[in-house]
Amino acid sequence: MTPTSSRTTDLLAAVAGVSATALGAGLGELAAAVVAPSASPFAVIGGGMIDIAPAWAKDLAISWFGTADKAALLVGIAVLLLAVAAAAGVLERRRPPWGRVVLAALGGVGAIVSMTRADAGILSPVPSLVAGVAAAVGGALLIARLPRPLPTDAPARSDTEGPSRRSVLVLSGLAVVGGALAAVGSAAMRGGAQATSAIRAALRLPTPAVTATVPAAAELGIPGLSPVITPAADFYRIDTALVVPQIDPSEWSLRIHGLVEEEVVLRWDDIVALPQRETVATLVCVSNAVGGSLIGTARWLGVPIRDLLARARPTPDADMVLSHSIDGFTASTPLEALTDEREALLAIGMNGEPLPIEHGFPVRMVVPGLYGYVSATKWVTELEVTQYARAEGYWTSRGWSARGPVKLASRIDVPRAGARVDAGPVTIAGVAWQTHVGVSGVEVQIDDGPWQPAMLASAISSDTWVQWSLPWDATSGPHTIRCRATSTTGDTQTPAHAAP
Template sequence: MSGPQPRRTGRWREALAGVAAAAVAAGLGELAAAVAAPESGPVVVVGAALVDLAPPWAKDAAIGLFGTADKLALIGGILLVLLAVSGAAGVLEARRPPWGRVVFIALGVVGAVAAATRSGAGPLAVLPSLVAGAAGALAVTLLVRRLPEPDQNRRRFLAWAGGSAALGLLAALAGTALQTGRRAVQALRDAVVLPRPTTTAIIPAGAALDVDGLTPLITPNADFYRIDTALRVPEIDPSGWRLRIHGLVAREVTITWDELLALPLAESTTTLACVSNEVGGSLIGTAVWLGHPIRELLARAEPTAEADMVLSRSIDGFTASTPLAVLQDDRDAILAVGMNGEPLPLEHGFPVRMVVPGLYGYVSATKWVTELEVTRFDEASAYWTDRGWSERGPVKLSSRIDVPRRGQALTAGRIVVAGVAWHQHVGIAAVDVQIDDGPWRPARLATAISADTWVQWRYDWADASAGSHTLRVRATSADGEVQTAVEQGVVPDGATGLHTVDVEVG
């Protein structure tokens, strides 16, 4: 009989051969990415493809389970699947050659296709995945040939397997060392000196309530939620950044980083919210932003009469559809360069992002923005609207209880109930609290910074009795709308319902 013969040497050793081969493949793939195509590491491009292909329910499930750690969970899941598949490939190569090699080559091809189809993919984008596939196929072949027979010493094989895995790790570390772009861009970001704002944001007296456990009025940068589609944070040298405004305009406009910083930059305080924020959720935050009005730049380009939408594009290919009228009215819709007194963090869009009060982020808050295409809703669509979400996305009236928390030890008598309420670009007129099924009682509102920010509130529950209780909150907006109790999920345009907290009073 011709050709390689199947071997019977123990499945765990065969699987170990496949896993060690995967380590070699991943390490050499990342090293190739560092040398030839830094944005096209095999794990990142496959993960990005999965994000793009995921249906809305899968995205919501991931955010619901893992919150802002959804990207880490996705990468971890990819690695676990890779381990399982590579282990199976080792068994196949030992028992049904050459099918183990075929598995690794197929994985490389899948990664190459994912890399080639990404926005802005260069001619070398496919190389890291192809290198990984070829390296995995070669490694699994060599390791399977060194599998010991049942009566042979196994230490030599374990040394080969361990050495192969170490080679993969060293290659990955070398790739990381070569990818100095993030450190370089971080240094550039740290060196940026933002211009003095023409207008400084003012936080009025009484805007922040002194209640332990209440969400801070201004969210620190490190605590600000991050939900986007970028598995690898884009690294943009601001000196090479450009914003292009084109489409249904009288003239195209291009602006550079230096030109943007030379324009009048004003501070404004705005609350941003993710459409995936469940009732009572934490995917919302408030910051003091520094930027230039988008309406001023649009005025330079002179949108034509038939235009009704601006399709913003990120450098990583993400798009958002924003109503043109929103970007042209008097709200603080800005190209932001600063956040809470410092340049934008890399994760929040450095060097430039959009901030638009009153709209969920998926239709307005494009990070790493490089393009504004003036167009029409009936002629173009954006990343999430292509996946079943509403095309306009106004923020819904909502409120949340921060204090007391579920499980917090409470004592009968006076208990402070407190939280935040928001309806960006409309404002909050009142907040009411209900204890069990009793009457709605008015809470005390802090002084609002503006209609574009959340407002803190507190209610003094003076006669809390021992036992189990349910707390509810509802808000009334400045235009008279009362927050609905009708429960709706986040798809397609944001969750509704009343936040409730069950507590035990001792």
């Protein structure tokens, strides 16, 4: 092997570390597809980072990236992993065997984290261990074959005496192989998702015993105004699942336990055999900013949760239900919100079809009047009847409010912020909500003028948003438009802005 400069050798070592890690990551993803799809190394590390991240970091991610927060996290993990891999390559060249120790440790950390996940199985550590061992061994072998660095007192060499072409080709080839293996693993996992999609497509929802009615006057039909019923494809998605759980309904079950007189276990066939109710409800994320889009309204089909809890008979000292998702997420819901007259459902359908997989298929919770972080558990598998003094949900353990009632709010959909419109007749329109309370009116202020009452569409119920509109004779020049809602209890939306 021809000696070369120390700087060039370090660069080659860094590339070797990256190439070996890419190979290991690809093998790890492939192993996950075969033995434990939910234990994909990227998903495991990403899920662990989500769990340990402080609340402010999660808020920042949602505010910056919205529903693309998970993709941004995965990109960030990949960048950080490549940086560590490059540093490990240089360390292995200069201080062997510490570079390979670092690469192996990455796999070990992933294996340990995989066993802490709620859906961990006996094979969950395997993908991360495969990734770590492959990266460590591959890195050591590659770096051992690199050109030797020149002695510090050696004369300068010409550029033609650099790294061998073969070394560069090997390093590049391994990185490509790693990417290809990751793609194969990803394709295999998509195959599993396609199997679940096929099961979902073949399902036939039961006919509801009670159907929801949407008045024709609930929809104003104004271009640009959010439809009163949000299509499933446009419904916002905020959750902690980096890999969407793929659940066969025939293998799903719900356990109701805790402070109850009788533990109850229900399976899919038990749920669909019960009388179904259809309701229209608006769900909103607590991270929704003023005027934001993390809100939607849908037709939901399911079984009242109060009926299921009645079977278990909660004890008098219970005041909270901790719902568990198969992916480890938990939500702490006030017991009274699940047992009062509101249509809190264990939902199996959305807009006339089985739940979309990313929205909780086969079963999720829908609870009007509460923000999703304390109520809207997807892929739900347990209802643990307990007390606020005994248990906390995923977000409340991170300092968020324990009960999370939805606040009174409104939004302008048209004209959009920053839009240019022609002078003359213009329609101002939007939506307003305070679920499980209801909206009695909306007012609009143009510039610093008086507040003008808008026309409300017919409300579907107090559990949904309501459309509103106001005609305006627009004049030339810039204008500021504001809106505020009034609830059925007489409260007026606050003018104060607060962070989500």
